[in-house]
Amino acid sequence: MFLASICFFFTFSVARFATHVARGSENAFQLVIGGVHVHHLVWGILLLLIVGYMWLIQADGGSKGSSYRVGRLTAVLYGVGAALTLDEFALWLRLDDVYWDRAGRASIDAVVSFGALVSAGLWGGPFLRALTRQAARLFRRHAPQWRGDPPAVLPAPEHIPVEPPTDGI
Helix, strand or coil, X not given: XXXXXXXXXXXXXXXXXXXXXXXXXXCCCCCEECCEECXXXXXXXXXXXXXXXXXXXXXXXXXXXXXXXXXXXXXXXXXXXXXXXHCCHHHHHHCCCCCCCHHHHHHHHHHHHHHHHHHHHHHHHHHHHHHHXXXXXXXXXXXXXXXXCCCCXXXXXXXXXXXXXXXXX
């Protein structure tokens, strides 16, 4: 969670900075393939697809050491992919390049919302575990306690045969 959070915020900052610098220059840095400007959201989606596939492989098994390394790698790639994708949230929401327009604000809102979610998972996890432990202690403290010996368990009644009913005959 820590690696994903750090990589998410770092990549978002770098992407915003790079697009801001490219916007002000005559020769803007763009990747054009076959006459199509490839937005960085495409690379984010590809990374998220790769991470999802790697997590499926990791869940299928593997040794403890390799699983740990793959987990760290996928956390880093997930943070990078999520940042690249959500930085252009307004583009895939509106299907129009509104990156620097007022409508592009939706991307910032999406990044802040997801960043809050990642942060809550990172820092909120220990808090929620501690809260659960404290609630359990409080419950144990106020739960009814038996004084002396615990109540005896009554034996099950023996089977008492019942006479079949007679019809008054």
